Amino acid sequence: MMNILTIMGTKIDEGSENYKEVMNAFNILAHRTAQNSVYSSVGLGFLTLTPEYKKTLxxxxxxxxxxIKKNPSLKAESDEYEDGKQALVNLAVKAMKQGLFTASxxxxESFTMIAASYETSAIVVYSALVLLAMHPEIQERAFEEVRSVFPDGITSVxxxxxxxxxxxxxxxxxxxRLAPPIPYIGRQAINETELRPGVTIPKEMQVIIPIFELHRRKELWGPEAARFNPENFLPGNIAKRHPCAYMAFSKGPRNCIGVRYAEFTLHVLLITLLRSLKFSTTFKYDDIVFMPNVTLSYKVEPLLSIEVRA
Ligand code: HEM
Incomplete structure (x- = not known):
């Protein structure tokens, strides 16, 4: 929910009733989106317009x-906070004051940004910690790197x-790569599109792009495609692969607009966690079963043991 602060300029305390309600509501929304994409493909999308969904929306x-109403920039002359920082909503309100945006x-915009960001980053941090807990030598190497930059602990990044x-x-x-938070994305062909000789997508056909499977294809990632191996992203190895072999943030004009923000938050969170804590687990990597839904989840979430580093 750190994202709510950056997007809306307001903090929702974790653990509060309000926080639980918001999380639950977004989960219902994500679940309905998944159902709708399947039902709509056979013309039955209306079945997902349940009273629970309407109430949640x-x-x-x-x-x-x-x-939005609580945001001070709505009333203030200036749309900046005193410290000069701006939440996304301030920019949207500024655009409204300039007549570029309507209230709607x-x-x-605010809704889209919250919905697109609220779970994605949290899933990656969890997945990274799970993978590091299962691969202690990789965790130690990452820790040593963090320690070499912050030998005396972290005050700010x-x-x-x-x-x-x-x-x-x-x-x-x-x-x-191994746990893309958005495992599938969809597109509709505006025109008949030839992918390669003999493979043509007809106009208006809807296409699912299975990022999860793409990221594990042996032709692209080698025979050990399913293993956790950060060396896959050594500059020399990236250069050898097709640029679309990896698309956790999608590609092209409708890719993730929050990618830089997401990368920044992921780094800050992991740097801070790895510097002071050590993660371990008895759960085996080969026992992980992913549930590719609208967002990726685990059939059983591996529990992590956490030790404070001396
Ligand atoms: C690790 C975290 C994230 C991942 C893996 C991720 C991934 C993606 C992907 C794959 C798409 C394309 C969806 C589609 O085509 O259907 C997307 C779109 C989008 N993302 Fe992210 N995202 C992340 C975090 C964020 C954050 C933090 C924000 C906002 C602060 C954000 C805002 C958006 C928005 C607004 C879109 C829609 C863009 C459009 O349709 O033009 N995302 N994201």
Whole structure:
């Protein structure tokens, strides 16, 4: 929910009733989106417009509208906070004051950003910790890198610091490869499109792009494609692969617009966690069963033991 702070400029305390309600509502929304994509393909999408879904949507819309109304930039002359920082909603309100956005645009933009960001980053951090707990030697190497940059512990992580973690970059990319938070995306062909001789997508056909499977294809990632191996992202190895072999953030004009923000938060969270804590688990890597839904989940979530580093 850190994202709510950056997007809406308001904090929702973790563990509070409000927090649980919001999480539950977004889970219902994600579940319905998954159902809808399957039912719609056979013309039965209307079946997913259940009273529970309508109630949840109403709740979330009211929540977002309320957060917008509470935002000081709506009333203030200036749309900046005192410290000069701006939440996304401030930019949307600024666009509204300039006549570029309607009130409804502000609501839709805010809603989209919360929905697109709320779970994705959390899943990657969890997956990275699970994978590191299962591969202690890789965790130690990542820890040593973090310790070499922050020998005396961490007080703050600045944007420029992010250049100092080539190994952690590779660990994060590899976690996103094996556990892409958005495992499938869909597109509709605007025109008849020839992918290669003999393979043509007819106009208006809907296509699912299975990122999860793409990221494990042996032709692209080698015979050990299913193993956790950050070396897959050594610059020399990236150069040898097709640029679309890896697309955790999608590709092209409709790719993830939060990619830089996501990468920044992932680094800050993992740097901070790895510097002071050590993760282990008895759960075996080969026993992981992923449940590719709208967002990726685990059939059984591996439990982690956490030890504070001396
Ligand atoms: C690790 C974290 C994240 C991953 C893996 C991820 C992945 C993706 C993917 C695969 C798409 C394409 C979806 C599609 O084509 O159907 C997407 C779109 C999008 N993402 Fe992210 N995302 C992440 C975090 C974020 C964050 C933090 C934000 C906002 C702060 C965000 C905002 C968006 C938005 C608004 C879109 C829709 C863009 C459009 O349709 O033009 N994402 N993301």
């Amino acid at each position: 109403k709740y979330l819309r009211e929540l977002v509208c309320d957060l 645009d502000v609501e839709i 600045e944007y420029d610091d992010l250049k100092k973690f080539p190994y952690l970059d590779m660990v994060i990319a590899e976690a996103l």
